[in-house]
Amino acid sequence: MDIRLMRALVLAADRPTFSEAATALSITQPAFTKQIQQLESLVGMPLFRRGRHGSVLTAAGSALLADARAIVELADRFEARVKRMSSGDxxxxxxxxxxxxxxxxxxxxxxxxxxxxxxxxxxxxxxxxxxxxxxxxxxxxxxxxxxxxxxxxxxxxxLSDRLVVAYPEAWDVPPEALSPAEWLQAHPLVRLSPGRGPGLAGQAGRYLADVGAPFDVIQEADDLQTVLALVAAGVGAAIVPESARNIAPSRVSMHRLEGESAAWxxxxxxxxxxxxxxxxxxxxxxxxxxxx
Missing domain, CATH: 3.40.190.10 (Periplasmic binding protein-like II)
Known part of the structure; x- marks a missing residue:
């Protein structure tokens, strides 16, 4: 069923004359009358009694009006939603x-x-x-x-990020006191498990290989907050993204690592x-x- 025919039924029922209904649809009165006639042909009986002073619904037209109105309103809501979705709203x-x-x-x-x-x-x-x-x-x-x-x-x-060494602020020797390789060799590391953070593990591995620093991992954790909590507790140092400053405990200090393999x-x-x-x-x- 053409939604236009149901819309024509609703507009004709809501307005005194076909002329006003046609104006509401921005079409000519003959075109509007043809739509009503198409619908009447499908139903097999008249839907309006037309006279000198306008049109009035027949019993058949009244019986169909409620359903037609519901369908037209649903179609209008659907069309409005499609427009909102197509615009990203x-x-x-x-x-x-x-x-x-x-x-x-x-x-x-x-x-x-x-x-x-x-x-x-x-x-x-x-x-x-x-x-x-x-x-x-x-x-x-x-x-x-x-x-x-x-x-x-x-x-x-x-955006860009880079590796830093996170270490307990209570440690006497900060990373800048020695070369990165010397400092990392002298301190045990805590790290995020490679399964949970494969990107970080790969980045840290490339950096350590570039500076020639063998490392001793004494503890792994499945989330970075736990890694930083272990650092704050003095368990070890950790190589983490600099963006981890946003979640690091106050007792954790950080030192930026330089070099191409430390940035991404x-x-x-x-x-x-x-x-x-x-x-x-x-x-x-x-x-x-x-x-x-």
Whole structure:
């Protein structure tokens, strides 16, 4: 059934004349009358009694009006929702992030929620490798993950991070007192388990290999907060991202590590075939935040 015919029935019932109903639809009266006649032909009986002073619903027209009105209202709501979704004003967005993006990702989400309150957002903390797989599977729409991104995905760099040595502030000899290799050889390390943070483990491993520092890991933990708590307790030092300053206990000091292998870039990553209006709206909002 053509929704236009049901809309014509509703408008004809709500207005005194077919002429006024036709004006409401921005069509000519003959075109409107033809729509009513098409509907009457389908029903097999007249829906209006037409006279010199306008039109009045017949019993058949009255019987169909309530259903027609409900369908037209539902169609209007559907059309309005489609427009909101096509403009990015409504929908769903799944975003992955890691420690390196803990400052920018929540800030971007907050700004996006404010600009697009009709979009439901899910934010998940996971490693870069898990985020990449999530984007590929379609579980995530956006990832804040380590660059370079795989060639089958789209990416834009958004921030940089680097390695630091986190150590108890009570230790007498800070890292800057010796060369990095000498200092790291002289102190036991606590680390995030490679399974939980493969990106960090790989970055730290490359740095240690570059400076020629053998290392002694005496404790592993499954989250970075626990790693930093162990450092604060004096169990050992840890090589962590500089962004971990945001969550480090007050009793933990940090020293930046230099060199190419100590730094990396975080990008926002998505699938080209998943560039929905909501995804595009988020990327535009992130670009605005980055410009501030």
């Amino acid at each position: 409504e929908g769903y967005l799944a975003v992955g992030f890691g420690l390196s993006s803990i400052a920018v990702a929540p800030r971007a989400i907050a700004a996006f929620r404010s600009a697009f309150p009709g979009v439901a957002v899910r934010l998940e903390d996971m490693s870069s490798a898990a985020q990449i797989e999530g984007v590929r599977r379609g579980d995530l729409d956006i990832a804040f993950a380590r660059m370079p991104a795989p060639r089958d995905l789209c990416a834009v760099p958004v 870039t975080i990008g926002v990553i998505w699938r080209a075939d998943n560039a929905t209006p909501v995804v595009r709206a988020f990327l535009e909002e992130l670009a605005r935040i980055s410009e501030r």
